[in-house]
Amino acid sequence: MGVTILTQFPTENRTGPQTIDVLSKRIMALGAVQQGQFLVDCETYTSVPQLGPQRTVHVLHNSEQPATVFSLLETGSKTIPLATDGLFDLLMMKMSSFYTSKKQTKAESKGPRYEIGDFCVKLGTVTVSSNFKGILVEVEYKPCVVPAMCWDLLKEFLQGFLGLSGPTNPPTYLQNRMQEIYSPIDTIHQYLEHFTLFRKSPGIGMRP
Amino acid sequence: MERDLEQLNSALNSVKILRSNVRRVFESVSNGLRADHGDDGKESKYILELQELLTTVNNNLRDVENSMSNLTPPPGPFSLGNTTYLSQETTQERQALYGQLVNTYKWTDKIREYSALAGNILAANSFNKTYKTFSTTKRRKTQTSNHNVPPEVIENLITSIDRLFPDVTITTNSPFVPNPVIQGRVLKAIIAFKGLMIEWVVVKAHAESNDLWTESRYKVFRKVTENCHAAMCHFYSPMMPELAVRSFLHWFHSYNTLFSAPCKRCANHLHNNLPPTWRDLRNLEPYHEECK
Structure with missing residues (x-):
């Protein structure tokens, strides 16, 4: 597990599949090899009014960690992350009388997964309740675990591959955590940040 | 050394002469009276001949003894410890071993002698190409083994x-x-x-x-x-x-x-x-x- 940077790629006036096509051609030209598909999904549950002040639980799955269910509990003042095994999904079903999910908020990002050297590149098409919202590009540099050390290197890689659309600053979530050891839950935080933005945006998502 | 060899040679020579003359004595004894002694007084002739031969043998023996007394006795048997028993080996292919061993020993002995000489000469004329000099303390450090340290x-x-x-x-x-x-x-x-x-x-x-x-x-x-x-x-x-x-x-x-x-x-x-x-x-x- 290395440092992962998640960034949105503007579709401009192309459709989603066209954009994915453009990006996959670019990455293949750089010498990447496709290694299957990936999927990150997010479902949001809100507490019923009887439980007091409203709390939100985001339950996420990442195909990179297939045996783990990540959940983030938002209490309003803070966010509590939790990594559990697959049984957590069943537990949420049992608690459906306390936490209800709105089906139209189910967000997911899926698409091809590429490997190039020690990098892993994922080109995700984001849909919120099966409406296309935008493109998320995930780049992981697997050997390094401290974001501050490899940020410049990742920025160079992203700019080489996304051109001017590449990020110039680290993701907001990572900015306070640049010196800490990176873990999979940090990737989940970044996905949730983007999914929340996509849900709020009408129609096709814009670059934040 | 040269003189020793000459004396040894002459000693060996006199032994050889002694042996051949002794042989002649026995020849004539074994043959007994022969035709060439003639008919009359052949016995006294034969005795005379024998006497002559014996005198030569006697002279030769004296020569041998003389040359023997001139020789310097060798410095005792050349012993290489227990390996001397190799010389008593009975199997044929190993009999040569001891001889070879002694030769090798002598050879290494010579090498030691020569290399000591060469070492002395070279030490007198040093020809170091490098400027590197090790101080004595450092040189002492290298003596310790680096492979086997606690x-x-x-x-x-x-x-x-x-x-x-x-x-x-x-x-x-x-x-x-x-x-x-x-x-x-x-x-x-x-x-x-x-x-x-x-x-x-x-x-x-x-x-x-x-x-x-x-x-x-x-x-x-x-x-x-x-x-x-x-x-x-x-x-x-x-x-x-x-x-x-x-x-x-x-x-x-x-x-x-x-x-x-x-x-x-x-x-x-x-x-x-x-x-x-x-x-x-x-x-x-x-x-x-x-x-x-």
């Missing part, structure tokens, strides 16, 4: 190096084989020591196992491992093993900027999707494999 010495060395670099931790976790593990935030290295010398280095990612025998699954660390082996050979110095270990680890410490420092030549981070994996051996500057 584990405490190695552990002391490692802890002293650990104190040099506060941002990495060096631990020796195996009690019998001190393979220190260097753990920083960038990478992890497992080093195998043989005595005070570095025998093997493996570089791995932060989260990978401490196994010495499997290489890292990441390309960048495999490349760094390769470069470490080159540096290990570069810094290898059996004369001053502690210095070698120290300078190797000093060089290795420069990898704490493996992901953050751009290449000194092309000023980029990535080349072939790898960061600069080479560090210059002198000034520790980062370079790509292709840029160095």
